[in-house]
Amino acid sequence: MKSTFLILSSKRYNYYFRRFSFDFQNKVIKTKNLFLFLTLLVLSVSVNAQQNQVQQDSTKTEKLDEVLVKAVRVDADSPITHSNVSKEQLAKRNLGQDIPILLNYLPSVVTTSDAGAGIGYTGIRVRGTDATRVNVTINGIPYNDPESQGTFWVNLGDFASSTESLQLQRGVGTSTNGSGAFGASLNLLTDAFSENASAEISNSFGSYNTRKHTIKLSTGLLNNHFEISGRFSKIDSDGYIDRAFTDLKSYFLQGIYKDENTLIKALTFGNYERTYQAWFGLTAEELQENRRQNPYTYENETDNYWQDHYQLHWNERLNSNWSTNLGLNYTKGKGYFEQYKPEESAADFANLIEEDSDVIVRRWLDNNFYVINANVVYKKNTLEVISGISYNTYSGDHFGEVIWGSDLAPNTNIRDRYYEGDATKNDFSVFSKATFKLLEKVTGFVDIQGRFVEYKTNGVNSDLVDFVTDANFNFFNPKVGFTYKPSSSNNYYLSYARANREPNRDDFKAGVTENETLNDIELGWRFYKNKVSVNTNLYYMFYQNQLVLTGELDDVGSPIRATSGKSYRLGLEIDANIQFSKVFNTSTNVALSSNKNQDFNATINGEVVDLGNTNISFSPNLVIGNSLNFNPLENLQVSFLSKYVGEQYMGNIDNEASKLERYFLNDLNINYEIKPNGIFKSIVLSGLVNNIFNKEYVSNGYFGSFDYDDTSSPTGTTTGYYSGYYPQATTNFLVGATLKF
Template identity: 65%
Template structure:
């Protein structure tokens, strides 16, 4: 009988220890407002999750002692010790820290779950896992509808990103609410922001028109970057990574923490170098970031400067089909200094003031200085091509310069009360830029010509003023409305001649009205629906005027319908979009003299698609994060000008717009400090031209990367040591993700053969170690 009693006691003990209980709770701010998306972690386990729309969470645990940690951007992290022996409910009330004020830097251009637009948020922690030297477009390539590429093939140097088939000239980028896109070309040159991911606190990608933003209009997406937050404690970081193609990154960061509870100084120095996958397509990036901050309970003043110097070797014309077949890594350019050499420095000043519980204001000022050139060797050239500075048949070396200044002033005010969130603001920018080319060597210069004489020159001025007001208003407990009205006024002037010795004399003014409206319906604590309409207008860029002085501005009507699910085990975002364009400036497939894609107006075109992304917990250690975008992208009644014969060839596919873009992350995290992820990307076939010609079709491709992260907590010298590894293209796929063709502008039989491709790297690796202290 005694043995039976002992057995029953042991059985009961085992049963009790195996029994599962529900640990649930709520997370609110100091005003008892629910915090959606707060991170809840059960320390020393892999358990945890995010709070739902009511600020609530739930996790299943065996009985025992646990430490529960709750964090939310802009609030102090808190922890509680829990002794779990029954179903338990705990409440957390978070107190704001200085980063609440920092969120005001981007609040005017960002969306939240109450705003009926389609968006994705990426945190510093997510960027950190793969931040080994590759540029931001490559770090974002697994997000929905994103297709990334690089000239040199290894993701370092000149990199590119398309979202919903729209290229960089249609993707609005802001840094702390300040426009980053180049005012004239409208592109974003990430090569000038070397290692900027190391100074990024978080970023948001809005697909479609999105909310009103500063700078040029978003026609495919917008990316809003918030730089490093003020650190409460002193810290330092040394990061080094190495990999294939002699790729290396060296980064040093520091923060003084808050001195006298108010002042913080922080900074970063970085150097990234890579030989590139393509032969001699090297990249040398030097960059810095420095900020000084003052904070108190209601004030944040932040002075920031960042910038970099880049030098990259010529790889922006790709390879012909024959060269690709011979040797996909070859580089046909042989002149030693066939390089792009550019320096860009930004100066920002931000002053955020919380006037009371309802009102806050933000003032942002910016000055950007950019100057640089690309150098080329030219053989056996005609004098006319260089404004008669040489003798016919001469060889020469030229530098084509861009020297510009960009000023921005933003101001916004935010009023919040229960059921109302109202933001209004203005933005003004002024750009001046000089374009010129100089002969720095010639085998046979014309009489009275000196070295560094200019063979072309044009200046440019552009002003951009916008005013907006947007509000989210709760109509009922479940239904809220969104209204966003923006007026934008653009003036652009340029005079002189282009590098083709053709006059460019532009004097244009544009007045745009961009309304946006929508509804969000919260069906229950976990499900919400949204519907929205947005109107956008966008002016042509400099290259468009060079091709056609009568180019028209673009118009877009964007319709979005979405569903968001936020459950314990699954987070799901899905949406249907219809983007209807008038006079869209589509890429023709051909390149201009600086490697940029040429564009032209088409009267009627559209993009129709569905996007789905999810975060699924299969087990407490295994996560699945798939996304897929299915779309059809069409031009109606495409007019082809071939050999001076005008033909309507009917409905065709828009170039560079694959119908299928899918990604997935299979994540295994056996313990809190170690994670291994298999990241996969599929991009369907696409056309390099708008003619649906088989010769211009780019084949689909599927690639995968393997990412390993291990963080070792230490008790002396360093706070932690982070080990990171990345095997890119783990299955060694030979693929091409981008190219060019002149089929849209065929003017003779030889033009058909002028087609190029950008080969991407086969299997390669990067490894890094970050010391945090």
């Protein structure tokens, strides 16, 4: 009966999925079909589950705050590989560094920083996949830039201070909003409401003239229903790299209304950033000469960007079984980077300058981003069904202007634009996921998503080439999994998930028009007993048309990608926590992997060469994280943190010139809380010493090739190679104090 029903449900789903259509050109959504599709799926699974209900009718109700991220998160027994990080865990190391650096010790995570000290332009890779493949949401709202698909943490200064919790899902994960997860998804939940009035003042100082100043305020619940809270932060750092400074000003404001069944949140957060460019890196010779030098010399070679977010969330518990969430978002972003270019060609700047003129340009982005999410959750006994829709639309202007020239052309004015173009992107998705009991100890999970994307560009790009795109993609992303729980201590799971992604703006410029497809199989075991927990999983991620990083950078420092054809990532991840005693515990994770391009071809010395299987760029085969935690006193914690990252290649041809050497780092983190009987509720003193053994290491770089004429070569051409490196800080420290009222 069960299997027959599931087959019928699948047929129903496929029938209504085919009937559902989303017409981008006419901007018409056939809402009747959509509503019927979601309703039938929910009711079908509900009827089946109620036929197999257990005797007791102990319905669990959800915390309304958690409904904000319920649609994109999974629970502890889900067949999805994931890690959770709480507000308390973030706070221990939150002394000014960006969120990727705070997540450095999670399984399969590798982080890097352009300025070398973890503040400013920082990046995160998970299972070897770059930041453009990591889907990021804030309260369920997509945060990735729709065009580049990247995540710019420099625009979220001190956001850890306003984060209640986060979950990192590795692999495809569950259905999410925005660009598809192609290696990981990271969802953040902002501050929950506070019952009591409070205030905090935090200050931290450290190496490279780093300072963080934060003020947080909350009214507590007024009349048992209303709360207003906020945060204002200022972060400055000179950077480890010469003149690679960061200047961040950020805010977070939130108003809440709540009663027994309703939670309404209106929040706004934003950031202004000004950073000195450091994306050019260093050559091998420059690295040996002075690893802190910066090749840029123009005093205002800076990035300047403003970004403001406005969100409204309405969570409603209709009864003990049903709850709903509506989320609205508007994001405004605008900014430029300024660059000095000597002796430039007039043709490169639309003849606004004379030939061989020195020029200073500003390249601008001006964009608007709107989002609407709507979800409904049904939960009763062992059945939970979540269905929802998400629609976002983006518009962005790209233009460059000449703000100075040593020899301007006649009839040219300062701030004349030498290129100009615009882009629009519409992204609509519909999903339904269900968790239900199949047998006494077996739970099933089904998650089906349809995603429909339209991307259009018009105008001229920065190369003064016409850039016109009109692309549409329709994706079907199914996921299915099973969890077997033979005892309270053991949990086994198996899952399969598919994801599809459209090319980003730079891919289209490079001529890529086909989507990528990822199939992800996860097999895991979780063990919890007494003072020991172990999470172990095997994964096999195999791709079609994967866009891998070539190692090269474009003219603004963004990584260039190219289609690999067939490729795969195969790995084993082990994450263990052991409480040895009341005062000593350890957390360890190990990730072993093989990441390969299959039958990879490259042009070398003027001819196409079949290199067979090669290593995928920026994908180390071994990543280890470890934390030894010592609590000699109730309010004192000392943590010794270690991170090992194995060697990796910056290109895909296994060339020795592209190799990044392995590195092993160690940090020391100390937290001590004082609870005086006075005006302060508590005083928290924190200290962090990074890279305590003064290791000189490089965590990121770039690699490329060039051809030159060579009469001694059989083809008349020889291929040469170049590489660049981003050195990271040697021993450095941060200390801070938080006063809580």
